[in-house]
Amino acid sequence: MDSLTQIILGAAVGEAVLGRKIGNKAMLYGAIAGTIPDLDIISSYFTDTVSALEIHRGFTHSIFFSALFAPIIGWLVSKYEKYKSFKNWTWLFFWCLVTHPILDAHTTWGTQLFWPLDYRLAFRTIFVIDPLYTVPFLTFLLLALFQKRTAPKRRFYNNVGLIISSSYLLLTFGLKAMAYNQFEMALKKQQIDYVELETKPSPFNTVLWSANVSTKEQYLIGYYSFFDENPIQFEAYPKNHELLGDLIHKEKVQQMIRVSKGWYSITEEKDRLYYNDLRFGLLSLQPKAQNFVFKYEIKVDDLGQVTFVETVKNREDAKQLLKDLWMRIKGN
Template sequence: MDTITHTLFGLGIYGAINKEHLSKKEKRVLLFTTIGASQIPDIDVISQLWDTDGRYQMWHRGITHSIFLTPIWALLFYLISWLLFAFKSKTIFFTALIAVIIHNTSDVFNAWGTGYLEPFSTARLTFGTIPIIDFVIWFVFIMVFLLSRKKKEQRVKIYRVGWALIALHIFLQSAQGYMLYHKYDQSYEQVALSASFVPWNFSVIAKSGNQVSIIDETIFTEGRIKEVLTSSDDANLDQLFSKNPRAKTLYEWAPFVVVVEDDQTYGIYDPRFYRNGQSFLFEYMENGKIDR
């Protein structure tokens, strides 16, 4: 998910906690914990500073987003609370744990995916049933915030209802995505999903042979083929990987890729992010630089 959504998750966790018996200081520490722990897995962005081998695509949302690392992040916030704020409470640990789990798990639901099972598996776990920026989640939190200001005595209850609505939204989206995935899974060799910004609308990316179809779908309408892409699967990618290491990383990272080999370009791209004639995840080299 995007940074704004993760921040909203942190504020939502804070709002859903009963703070009636907490002091102002304890409330500040709790707020710091909920927002900080909701953001901490994305600390991996700093790995760009020392990436000399084109591995950032794998490092981002990699080990820092592992479900097995969540207790370590929670312990970090527990220690910060104790050492910097002189507030020692198991509540901080478990609140941070929940915040990190929500961050890591929510990222699994969009097309980018995460290294959720690292270091035991390098596979990117991705469902593709929730867009990276989900305006439904934004809308729910905005309404919860506005309503809780008017009915302060019911603030905790309102935030908890908001969380229930978000969980219902994710369930409905994912259930529909599951049905669409299995609708095409029997007819194509490989299938991936990418959720639209419009609720209940999906792009189904289906590959058979060297043909990749991008299909606009909902469970209520007949699928419409938006694009048919041809992949040069017979191309030898070794030279591309040698001259552009990011291409090799993308090849490992994506469920499947489209290979481009023409007079101008030699490269690969992830068709899940194909919009307006191109994918923003495209690694290539000029074809004239290939040794024939």
């Protein structure tokens, strides 16, 4: 999830664990702990694009990391804070660290919660930014913040925020199941043979859902809103995996394929090859659009070494996407 949401979650969890004893400092330390797992983005400054993608939401987003570093941070904080309980500080940091990847597991990218096992948990039930999750959560956290440390209302407001946000997360599983069922029925009615079907919410909401459908020769992308009245339409995108040629055997190409879980297409533009990660969809709802959210130019140097360079996103595309989303959410 986005940094603001993780800060809010960390602050609320910190308050739930230690708010009665140390007041607003519980929220402060919780908010700090809620951002620590995302420090793995530093890896992008020390390694190549593909390796950085593979590292992201790996070790620092695992239960192992939380269990290892919670007592270390807890011990350090207990040494200089007036409140000296090493045990309670450790519990605060453990829960604030571990709830971060648990929340991230609901997104499309997912997390390696069980690192070092090579398994990325991704429920794909919520977009990385979802106001319906974040805004109510923030509202009740602020209400709690301005109450006295021992006031019953403080704990009440914080608990309400945690309950509402958690309930919304649970609701998204039901919404995903309903959308998945609609896509399945549409594929059956249209007599489309497919190998795999994945669904995810579109940006900023859980009303409009998108589907990636893998067939033998191409991918299909479709959208479904709970307000739709007309049948689901699918747009076809050729896989074009053959365009890679001998590059398919290169280590970095294989690594990128693992990162994208095999959901990728290759496009050729002006004698340049581009790798499109289909898991995160397009920056446009227009038919036949090719501007994927994660699109990388494949470059090969004189020594045959392969690198991936992410293409620059156009702000105008993002603005247009927001307009299109608003219209499409209301139904087809």
